[in-house]
Amino acid sequence: MTLAQIAKDFGIHEMTLQKWLRRAAIDEGRTPGTTSTESADLRELRKRNRLLEQENEVLRRAAAYLSQASLQGKGSTRS
Known part of the structure; x- marks a missing residue:
């Protein structure tokens, strides 16, 4: 056959x-x-990596923002 x-x-x-x-x-x-299991693992790891990269970018921006706010706060005079 x-x-x-x-x-x-x-x-x-x-x-x-x-x-x-x-x-x-x-x-x-x-x-x-690449086995089916390895392919599924790779897809999952890539997805997790994208999420971690996004979280890292948010933290970088937050740190930069807070750093700027801190610098501006030190230069001001308070009464």
């Missing part, structure tokens, strides 16, 4: 079946590549 016949029996495109087989080979360690 050919891949085309199997794909037809499942009602899917042959290329879809090829992708599934390639993904299975990688996940089982028979073929080099």
